Amino acid sequence: MNFNRVAKQASVITLSTFILLGGSGTQTSAAPKDDRDHKETYDTSQITRYDMKQMIKQHGDDKFTVPDFDESTIKNIPSAVKKDENGNEVVMDVWDTWPLQNADGTVAEYNGYHIVFGLAGDPENANDTFIYMFYKKVGETSIDAWKNAGRVFEDDDHKNVPEDPYLKHQAEEWSGSATFTSDGEVRLFYTNREPFNVDEGRYGKQTLTTAQVNLSEPDTKTLEIDGVEDYKSIYEGGDSSIYQTAEKAFGVEDSGQMSTMSSNEINFDDNHTFRDPHYIEENGRKYLVFEANTGTDYGYQGEESLYNQAYYGKSNKFFQDEKAKLLQSPKKNLAELANGAIGIVEINDDYTLKNEMKPLIVANTVTDEIERPNIFKKDGKWYLFTSARGSKMTIDGIDDEDIYLLGYVADSLTGEYKPLNKTGIVLHQDLDPNDVTWNYAHYAIPQEDSDNVVVTSYMTNRGFFEDHKSTFAPSFLMNIKGGKTSVVEDGILEQGQILEEE
Structure with missing residues (x-):
């Protein structure tokens, strides 16, 4: 018997059958299909496992690498006392900072000043996390030029709104955004974070919150915070159908009831997020885009999500092979819980909730945390950026030291969002967290009449050094053209600079 001839005939039959069944190219084997396999996008855009794995091949590309900074030049913010x-x-x-911006995302000017809000606190107290306001004269670039107006809110401001069901429980103030309104007012959006105390039935609930910040000028060189007004909660996740609430994440179905659960019953691997409200406007309407997790109507979490091909991307073969690996991976349990999302709500002119909306983009099975969403319109397209950490991801080949700014682009505010640079990589950094120049929370600020954006971040981990505090990192330029971005060569600016040219 001619075994070579038989083998060739078998190959022809197999290929012919594959073509008749609608295949293309040569047949390759894949892991077996499971009855639980399905493909459901829930009409959202996905950060897929395939794109994240392809992103690893782009590590080290200068276009996407955070610039190297000279440690000897880095200064603490002199006024941060x-x-x-x-x-x-x-x-x-x-650490996390954001500028006062116009409705289109460009830097706002307030009576000849530029303003930045940021999280600050005592390095010896991890719970000391509150919002401060820094300001400088327009045209100044040195980190020494930034003055500190102090905390935005007084200690008891959140207790003086008795009709608000969430403010009175606030323990910390987390990240947000700020807009300079058409009425000439400063409007702040931030995250009210409640304490995490199981015995008291508190699970660190995060609520999107707002206030008008009143400013005064006692002299020609000084801005002062002159109290806040219209202080109120906007949104905390509703009934958990669109966005996961803290109560749902930690097993408390009725958010109106105090829990009797013990700490041993809480799954602390479930990283619940509902924070970082970013304000935008489109066609006269107001919106907040924020970090969240998908709710029960949008994929949610659990083992079933591991069988959804939409979260994997690419081909059925990739889905089957990657799924088989994930089901045997030590990261399987984290992948089941991973349901990070970028959410959006429409708000009224008085900054109250108008409409809940489906997530703009989701990261189910990939990560539970895609932080500090930042979105703006440029050349008729919407650009969405989000910070992410490898330590929160479930992708083999991405490790705890990988830091990213991910980016996506769409023709409309609600998508579909496609990954920039083919995979979504915009910035990557791989530094030892003990490096003074380690930086995170990258924030892209659009510039008027320019294809460049200014990227800000903070530098140096909290409490790692006696003399080096977390501080404004040197800013740098990044170029955006269509679906591509690139770090501008020799584009490093001063620490905390928010305009390309001052």
Whole structure:
């Protein structure tokens, strides 16, 4: 018997059958199909496992690599100081920051000043997380030029709105955004974070919150915070059908009831997020885009999600092979819980909730956390950016030291969002967290009449060094053209600079 001839005939029959069944190219084997396999996008855009794995091949490309910074030039923010309860001076860490922006995302000018809001606190107290306001004269670029107006809110401001069901429980103030309104007012959006105390039935609920910040000028060189008004909660996730609530994440079905669960019953691997409200306007309507997790009507979480091909991308073969690996992976349990999302709601002119809307983009099975969404319109397209950490991901080949700014583009505000640079990579950094120049929370600020954006971030991990505090990182330029971005060569700016040219 001619075994070579028989083998060739078998190959022809197999290929012919494959073509008749609608295949193309040569046949390749894949892991077996499971009855639980399905493909459901829930009419949202996906950050897929395939794109994330392809992204690894782009590590080291200068177009996407955060620039190297000279450690010897890095300074603490001189004005980032406060007095403790005993009157002692405390040099603070300053991390997530965001500028006062116009409705289109460009930097706003307030009476000849530029303003940046940011999280700051005592390096010795991890729970000391509150919003401060920094400002400088337009045209100044040095980090020394930034003055500190102090905390935006007084200690008891959140207790003085008795009709609000969430403010009174606030423990910390987390990231957000700020807009300079058409009426000439400063409107702040931020995250009210409740304490995590199981015995008291508190699960760290995060609520999107707003207030008008009143400013005064006692002299020609000073801005002061003159109190807040119209202070209120906007949105905390509703009934968990669109966005996962803290109560749903941690097993408390009725958010109106105090829990009797013990700490041993809480799955602390479930990283619940509902924060970082970013304000935008489109056609006269107001919106908040924010970090969240998918709710029960949009894929949610659990083992079933591991069988959804939409979360994998590419081909059926990739889906079957990657699924088989994931089901045997030590990251399987985290992947089941991973349901990170970028959410959106429409708000009224008085900054109250108008409409809940489906997520703009989801990261089910990939990560539970895609942070600080930042979105703006450029050349008729919407650009969406989000920070992400490898330590929160479930992708083999991405490790704990990988830091990303991911980016997506769409022809309309609600999508479909496609990954920039083919995979979604915009910025990548792989530094030891103990490096003084380690940086995170990258924030792209559009510039008027320019294809460049200014990228800000913070530098140096909280509490890692005695002398080096978390501080404004040197800013740098990034270019955007259509579906591509690139770091601008020799585009490093001063620490905290928010305009390409001052």
